[in-house]
Amino acid sequence: xxxxxxxxxxxxxxxxxxxxxxxxxxxxxxxxxxxxxxxxxxxxxxxxxxxxxxxxxxxxxxxxxxxxxxxxxxxxxxxxxxxxxxxxxxxxxxxxxxxxxxxxxxxxxxxxxxxxxxxxxxxxxxxxxxxxxxxxxxxxxxxxxxxxxxxxxxxxxxxxxxxxxxxxxxxxxxxxxxxxxxxxxxxxxxxxxxxxxxxxxxxxxxxxxxxxxxxxxxxxxxxxxxxxxxxxxxxxxxxxxxxxxxxxxxxxxxxxxxxxxxxxxxxxxxxxxxx
Numbered sequence: 001x002x003x004x005x006x007x008x009x010x011x012x013x014x015x016x017x018x019x020x021x022x023x024x025x026x027x028x029x030x031x032x033x034x035x036x037x038x039x040x041x042x043x044x045x046x047x048x049x050x051x052x053x054x055x056x057x058x059x060x061x062x063x064x065x066x067x068x069x070x071x072x073x074x075x076x077x078x079x080x081x082x083x084x085x086x087x088x089x090x091x092x093x094x095x096x097x098x099x100x101x102x103x104x105x106x107x108x109x110x111x112x113x114x115x116x117x118x119x120x121x122x123x124x125x126x127x128x129x130x131x132x133x134x135x136x137x138x139x140x141x142x143x144x145x146x147x148x149x150x151x152x153x154x155x156x157x158x159x160x161x162x163x164x165x166x167x168x169x170x171x172x173x174x175x176x177x178x179x180x181x182x183x184x185x186x187x188x189x190x191x192x193x194x195x196x197x198x199x200x201x202x203x204x205x206x207x208x209x210x211x212x213x214x215x216x217x218x219x220x221x222x223x224x225x226x227x228x229x230x231x232x233x234x235x236x237x238x239x240x241x242x243x244x245x246x247x248x249x250x251x252x253x254x255x256x257x258x259x260x261x262x263x264x265x266x267x268x269x270x271x272x273x274x275x
Contacts, residue, residue, distance in 0.1 A: 002232055002254040003042045009169045010192040013146045015106070016073055017232065018252055019045035021198055021241035027054040030243055035061035037245040041252055047172075047198075047239050048099075049077035049110055050091060055098035063100055074099060075106040075172075077150060078135075081114035083127020088134035092143070107135055107144045108172055112156040128156070129163035136166050146170065150198075154187050172196035172239075176206055177230050178269045185234065197231040198239045211269070215262055224251060226258070230266050233258050 005017040020038035025031045031054035035046060039061065048058050055076060062072065076095045078088055096104060109131055113124050128149075135147045148170030152160070161167065171188050175181050175197035188195055206212060206227050216223045224240070228251055231238040240251040258266070 002229075003252040007194060007237060009146055009194055010167075011146060011169055013105070013169070015146075015170075015194070015237060016043075016045035017237055018043065018254070019047045019073075019075070019196070019237060019239040020248070021239035022046070022048045022054055022058060023052055023198065023241060024203075025052070025054055025241065025243060027052075027057050029057075031057035032061045034243045034248070036065060037248050039065040039067060041245075041249045043248075043252060044071055045073040045075070045237075047075040047196075049108075050079045050095050051077065051110060051115075055095055059099035059101065069101060073105045074101060075108065076104055077108040077110040078131060080109075080111035081116070083124050083131055085130040085134045088131045089138070092134075092138055096143075103142070104144045106146045106148060106170060107138065108148045108150045108170065109135070109152075111151040112149070112153075123159075125156070125159035126163075128160050132160060132164050136164065139166065148172065148193070150196075154184055157187070157191075157193075167191055168193050170194045170196055170237075172198055174199055175231060175234075175236060176200050176202040177209060177212065177227055177266050178202070178206070180234065180267050180270065182267075185236075189235075194237060195235070196237040196239060197234075200228050200231045200238050200240050202227075209269075211265065215258075215266075218262075219256055219258075221256065222250060225254060225256075229254050229256065229258055230263070233263050 002018050006014045020043045035058045113122050138144045139147050146169040148168040150172040212223045215226045228240050242248050
C-alpha cells in the first residue's frame with residue numbers, strides 16, 4: 001500500500017513515497033482543511049513552499065492533527081528569486097516559524113532562476129551555489145534532515161556541483177505521463193539523487209489522454225490513480241494534490257502495479273501538452 005511505503009535517501013533519511021502536494025491551495029480554510037484531510041487519510045508527507053503562501057495554515061493543520069512530529073515528513077522551499085547566502089538563513093527561519101516546527105525534513109531551492117525569468121533560462125549558478133552553501137550549514141546544524149533542489153535540469157545540476165560539497169538528496173521536478181523526464185531521471189539516479197514528481201496529474205490536463213481512460217477501465221481504477229501509479233512505478237516519490245477529501249483518500253489508494261507493457265506504452269508518450 002503506497003500510502004505507507006517509504007524510500008530511503010542517500011543519507012539514510014526515510015521519506016514517505018506518497019506526499020500531499022499543496023501548490024495552488026489557498027491559504028486559510030482551504031489549505032487547513034485539505035491538509036487535515038490528508039493527514040486523517042494517512043498521508044505523512046506534506047509538501048509546501050514559501051512561495052505558496054500557505055505555510056501558516058498547513059502548520060496549524062499539522063498541530064491540530066495531533067500526530068507526533070517524528071511521524072511526519074515536512075518539505076518546504078526557498079523562494080526562487082532568493083540567491084543569497086545570508087538571506088537563506090532568514091527565509092528558512094521564517095518558514096520554520098510559519099509551519100510551527102522545530103526542524104524541516106526537506107528544504108529545497110525552489111527553482112534555478114526566479115520564476116519571473118524562467119522563460120529565458122538565465123544563469124544564476126553562483127547565486128544557487130551561495131544559497132546551497134547556506135543550506136549545507138543548516139543541514140550540518142541539524143535544522144534540516146535533508147536538502148535538495150526543484151526544477152533543476154541536468155545543466156543546472158552540473159553547474160551547482162562545481163561549487164558545493166554535498167550533492168542534493170532530492171530533485172523535485174514536473175513529471176507526469178507525457179513528460180517522463182528520462183534523461184534527467186537517469187542522471188539523478190547515477191548521482192543517487194531521489195526524484196520527486198510534482199503535478200503527477202499535470203494540473204488536470206492529463207485527463208484528456210485516451211490511453212489513461214482505457215487503462216483505468218482495465219485496472220478498475222480511476223484515471224487519476226493510473227497517472228499517480230505511473231510516477232510510483234518509475235521509482236519516484238509522488239506529490240498529488242487535491243482539495244476534495246474523497247479524492248485525497250482515493251489518490252492514496254494505489255495498491256496495484258502497472259503491467260510492464262502498459263508502463264512502457266505510457267513511457268513512450270512524450271512532449272504531450274494536453275491542450
